[in-house]
Amino acid sequence: MKHLLFLNKYFYKYKWWIVPGVFFVIISNISGVIPAQVIGHAFNLITENIEIYRLFDGFERQQVIYDIFSYSLFYFGTLVLILYLIRGLFLFFMRQTLILMSRHIEFDMKNEIYAHYQELSLGFYRRNNTGDLMNRATEDVNRVRMYVGPAIMYAINTLVLFLLIVSSMYSVNPKLATFCLLPLPVMVIIIYYVNTQINNKSEQIQEQLSRLSSFVQERFSGIRVIKSYVREDYTRKIFAGESDDYKSNAMSLVRVQALFYPTMLLLVGLSTILTVYVGGEQVLEGSITAGNIAEFIVYVNQLTFPVTMLGWVTTLIQRAAASQKRINEFLELQPDIRSGNISLGELSGNINFDKVSFTYQDTGIEALKDISFDIGAGQFVAIIGRTGSGKSTLANLIMRMYDADRGQISIDGEPLPGINLNSFRNQVGFVPQEVFLFSDNIRNNIAFGLDKVTDAEIETAARNAAVYHNIMDFELKFDTMLGERGITLSGGQKQRVSIARALIKEPKILIFDDCLSAVDTRTEEEILNNLGNVMKGKTSILIAHRISTIRKADKIIVLEDGKITEQGTHDELIELHGIYEEMFQNQLLEEENKSL
Incomplete structure (x- = not known):
């Protein structure tokens, strides 16, 4: 959990989202617990009024009793409906505060990570692969978001609802409450165990999916080589093998999940049976009413979902802590290259x-x-x-x-x-040995180094780089979209567009x-002659x-x-x-x- 302390600054920033969110959780749960008591009273009303109604059999007042009975049922039914509407409204408010807060935190974290990546030196990118960098900024951040949003929301909701229901149950009858809650510890242990299994298998599936995605991305990037060496069948077999591993892991997860829900229903059913059996004895003894049994059954069903969520929340917290640890590893890195304070103005060179x-x-x-x-x-x-x-x-x-x-x-x-x-x-204009062009049009690739640039400046840079005529041969000219890493262009054209990108800055x-x-050789000579004119005195x-x-x-x-x-x-x-x-x-x- 120590790694999750990093998130405290975000909780402080959005504290005025958390405070009303917790308030909405409390109100929604109170609105959810009261209907059980109303249902208990309504059940008692039904049993009592049926006996009274039968006593007046053959008398005119029987209709009056029936009218009072119908009005009371309508009143209790309307009250339950209003309470559930209030619960639904405050559940909406709860999600609008806590879940939206998690999205804001996700947004802030992604921006912070990306900004930090930008500050880190070139050596950092030599030591780490792109896939890992992307996973920490996307998949790991998403896991942390699940902690700051759903996990915290359901944890607070579970705690509040559990306290309200248990206190209500024990206030009615401690013995019946104890028997009702007996299966819950077993349920918590099973949920924790099964969720751990689900989490481990989910991790294996995620890793296999990453390998599968990396394999596909690499093969698509190298499709020319694959076709040149006629290795389509070979790569297809490897892909099938990777897919089979992914399917096996996914099927294993499905089997665990298939056992989970019937087990939960069995334990809930056991709790209900205990409630009816022990409650029935209490009714015979006169300790409680039949309405109390109905009330307890509602409580048991209300507790099922929070207890199930408890295991899920635990898993979310574990995964978020692991992901936050990975994020912190990079956020704690300091750039090897730090900017100085001397501003030289215009460089002499x-x-x-x-x-x-x-x-x-x-x-x-x-x-x-x-x-x-x-x-x-x-x-x-x-x-x-x-x-x-x-x-x-x-x-x-x-x-x-x-x-x-x-x-x-x-x-x-x-x-x-x-x-x-x-x-x-x-x-400084820098044209690297390994040319990199963005998946954008040619115009934006040439103008990349400047915020504001005219079409005339772009054309001049293209002419000086001896690539203007090549661009004009394209149907969309400067608006031609380039594929990934500039794959649309030939090697020489990519180099010349890269040169144009450097020249348009008019560097010192x-x-x-x-x-x-x-x-x-001819194009090289043309570029060098143009450079001789462009770079005079530079x-x-x-x-x-x-x-x-x-x-x-x-x-x-x-x-x-x-x-x-x-x-x-x-x-x-x-x-x-x-x-x-x-x-x-x-x-x-x-x-x-x-x-x-």
């Missing part, structure tokens, strides 16, 4: 790396080792190296997706950790992380594999195994006869072989 080293904590791989270099404002700098040399890590450090383990990165002379992240990133620093690999960093892409760079930095081995212009690096020249010669040979 000077970047300095001074003996920077970085190791990925989750893998232990040392990606960069003692890196030092300077990039002047307005320079076009290229970074090249073999796969795994640390190029993308360097780009992520400039964007401050991670913090360096050692050394210092400075922007315009200020240490990067001290700079306000929002003001800095708003002036532009970083390309090997984002031209999927375009042909800092550009281009990470690439093809040397043809970076030959005109003001400075080329060569990375090898996380270290800078060479740096300079294209001509200067060729004269060094080192790694750069070797890569250059290898790429020339590849191009010659392709042309043959």
Whole structure:
């Protein structure tokens, strides 16, 4: 239960929903208990008046007795109806306060979790899978909502109703009350046991359903690969096996539930039999009336539902505590990257790396080792190296997706950790190596980085990214909807839309992380020529594999195994006869072989 203490702040926030909710619970239950007493009086009235009516058999007054008897029954019937209407009205008010409060808490929790997810650093997302993040924000929050709403409502309702009924029963006849309540402890134990079984089996079903959903999602995403390798029958068999496991768990749950309700009815029936038997003896002794037996039978039936709910509420609380524990695990995490307070205003674009080293904590791989270099404002700098040399890590450090383990990165002379992240990133255009487009139209994907943007600006960015003509070939042009992760477009088109998204910001620093690999040489040259015009006087960093892409760079930095081995212009690096020249010669040979 300690994990559920986190919810106290929400209970305090919505205290003026809880207080009237509890009041409505009390009133509704009082309105539910009084009819049993009215029914008891009505039953006594019937038995007594029938005897009186028979005594006046053959007399004129018999009709008067009959009229009085009919009027009394109508009065008691109307009173019971009014009381149940009042109960129904206050039950409505109870749900409108407590259940609506739970929905407000659910809304607040989801917003808090999502906002916290947004604050956490990139490393957090490397360590956790998307499905788990989504489950904590949806399924776990829903379980907590069931605790703050239905569980609390039924717990209060059960407690109030139990106290009212038991006190009423003992006020009439303690002995009969004791015998009536004898089966209830057995019922509570059975309910708790069965609900635990139901909960465990429900958990197994939920886990199996998650596996089934993950399997289907992954196979649909990789449908091209499945069809290419003709593995439809193979995946169908796996799906059938997973579905069979799900069916087996579901059938097991149904069997437990099928035994539960007959057992409850049996115990309620036993309680009713005890009430009639012991109550009958009490009537013969003159301790109670026949109406009291009817009253007790109503009480027993009224207690059945709350006692059944007791086991269900216990299960809800257990599940909510487990879910809240999972939610708290992430909410208690602090972001690795915290924004500084220095606002630089408009960036000049000077970047300095001074003996920077970085190791990925989750893998232990040392990606960069003692890196030092300077990039002047307005320079076009290229970074090249073999796969795994640390190029993308360097780009992520400039964007401050991670913090360096050692050394210092400075922007315009200020240490990067001290700079306000929002003001800095708003002036940086970043095109990642793994292009991600949203399931939205092309227009909104290009304009994603800005709040307000004109159609002319979107078209200009598309032209500069050499994707405008491709977009105009589509029937809906810029309103063309993209599939999941931009699947509607080809690899080169996705890269160019991503470049347009960065260019429309008119950034002071532009970083390309090997984002031209999927375009042909002609398109690449067009993009670079456009960038030359767009980025005049602004800092550009281009990470690439093809040397043809970076030959005109003001400075080329060569990375090898996380270290800078060479740096300079294209001509200067060729004269060094080192790694750069070797890569250059290898790429020339590849191009010659392709042309043959």
